[in-house]
Amino acid sequence: MRVLITGGAGYLGTHTLLQVLAAGHEVCVFDNLSNSSPEGMERVKALSNRTFEFRNTDLRDRESLIERTKDFAPDAVIHFAGLKAVGESVEKPLEYYENNVQGTINLLYAMEAANCQNIVFSSSATVYGDPDFLPITEDHPLRSTNPYGRSKLHIEEMLRDLAASKPEFTAAILRYFNPVGAHKSGQIGEDPMGIPNNLMPMIAQVAVGRREVVKVFGNDYDTPDGTGVRDYIHVNDLARAHVAALDWTQDHKGARAFNLGVGQGVSVLEMIEAFAKASGRDIPFEIAARRAGDIASCYADPTRARAELGWSAELGLDEMCASSWNWQDSNPRGYEPDA
Numbered sequence: 001m002r003v004l005i006t007g008g009a010g011y012l013g014t015h016t017l018l019q020v021l022a023a024g025h026e027v028c029v030f031d032n033l034s035n036s037s038p039e040g041m042e043r044v045k046a047l048s049n050r051t052f053e054f055r056n057t058d059l060r061d062r063e064s065l066i067e068r069t070k071d072f073a074p075d076a077v078i079h080f081a082g083l084k085a086v087g088e089s090v091e092k093p094l095e096y097y098e099n100n101v102q103g104t105i106n107l108l109y110a111m112e113a114a115n116c117q118n119i120v121f122s123s124s125a126t127v128y129g130d131p132d133f134l135p136i137t138e139d140h141p142l143r144s145t146n147p148y149g150r151s152k153l154h155i156e157e158m159l160r161d162l163a164a165s166k167p168e169f170t171a172a173i174l175r176y177f178n179p180v181g182a183h184k185s186g187q188i189g190e191d192p193m194g195i196p197n198n199l200m201p202m203i204a205q206v207a208v209g210r211r212e213v214v215k216v217f218g219n220d221y222d223t224p225d226g227t228g229v230r231d232y233i234h235v236n237d238l239a240r241a242h243v244a245a246l247d248w249t250q251d252h253k254g255a256r257a258f259n260l261g262v263g264q265g266v267s268v269l270e271m272i273e274a275f276a277k278a279s280g281r282d283i284p285f286e287i288a289a290r291r292a293g294d295i296a297s298c299y300a301d302p303t304r305a306r307a308e309l310g311w312s313a314e315l316g317l318d319e320m321c322a323s324s325w326n327w328q329d330s331n332p333r334g335y336e337p338d339a
């Protein structure tokens with residue numbers, strides 16, 4: 001299959017790119033490198049021993065997006081590109097709607113122009129808001145509490161509307177829970193710009209000595225140890241789900257959502273402890289106030305993905321921490337050359 005991967009230079013994109021190449025597909029990456037470096041893609045080339053096209057393309061530029069998509073003529077698109085920081089989205093909502101929603105509208109026009117009917121879209125568990133019940137199934141009511149979440153929800157709704165209007169259109173909407181970890185080679189991994197928003201890269205940067213202390217936002221939640229509980233999923237499991245979803249698009253029609261999670265919750269303190277064990281390093285932490293908008297617990301019911309995509313997570317917390325540490329320890333400054 002000819003597969004266009006938007007945002008393929010980013011964290012989830014590079015890991016998925018590697019597995020899509022390993023599955024034998026022809027790939028082209030569109031990315032504007034606003035939150036990534038070309039080095040990740042170079043490393044994917046070396047790891048996969050395969051090559052792929054890369055076009056420095058901004059999804060906000062509809063004309064060139066249409067031209068370049070027609071040029072590559074994909075059979076399917078995996079759509080990662082977008083902005084993803086909840087806090088930043090509250091400060092800069094228009095940038096989020098422009099990159100995420102408008103960018104996706106442009107991409108859908110470009111797919112139409114290239115006669116491509118299949119998309120695998122990066123959604124998020126954030127579309128469930130503060131959950132009414134756990135584990136969360138795909139039928140849980142959808143809501144969002146911030147512009148980032150709303151941008152994902154708007155895109156999901158557009159995909160459902162488009163599928164209703166075009167019988168030949170197929171969208172696999174993948175709702176990620178909390179992707180963490182890195183490729184086992186330690187060559188590619190999560191390389192956030194600035195201060196990490198997510199727990200795992202923060203822990204990893206403290207372990208490697210780049211930052212002093214992990215702030216634990218709230219220890220008075222209604223959870224076993226009082227800290228937030230999330231469903232962490234290994235990035236390689238997540239990447240594998242995209243290959244399964246690509247296959248799914250080939251013999252299904254319509255828009256369908258799938259939870260991608262392990263199905264079990266892990267608390268912040270449990271994660272810190274597991275990472276300390278995997279890295280052999282002390283991870284100093286301090287309790288801070290709750291963050292606005294954070295919820296107590298969130299974990300998936302991944303039954304649908306197992307039943308319909310034939311996919312389930314295989315890697316556990318130890319592999320998540322060990323691979324993340326291997327990446328951080330081998331690349332203390334991420335893809336930046338050592339100072």
Ligand SMILES: NC(=O)c1ccc[n+]([C@@H]2O[C@H](COP(=O)([O-])OP(=O)(O)OC[C@H]3O[C@@H](n4cnc5c(N)ncnc54)[C@H](O)[C@@H]3O)[C@@H](O)[C@H]2O)c1
Nearest residue numbers: 007010011012032033034035036058059081082084122124
């Ligand atoms: N990482 C997570 O925890 C998580 C959880 C749920 C959903 N998601 C979603 O998965 C997707 C990928 O996340 P990630 O963690 O790999 O993020 P990332 O920032 O590492 O990757 C996103 C990529 O998109 C590119 N990009 C951004 N705006 C663009 C634009 N207008 N045109 C072209 N390229 C653009 C960036 O340069 C980057 O390479 C995002 O859509 C994100 O919202 C991520």
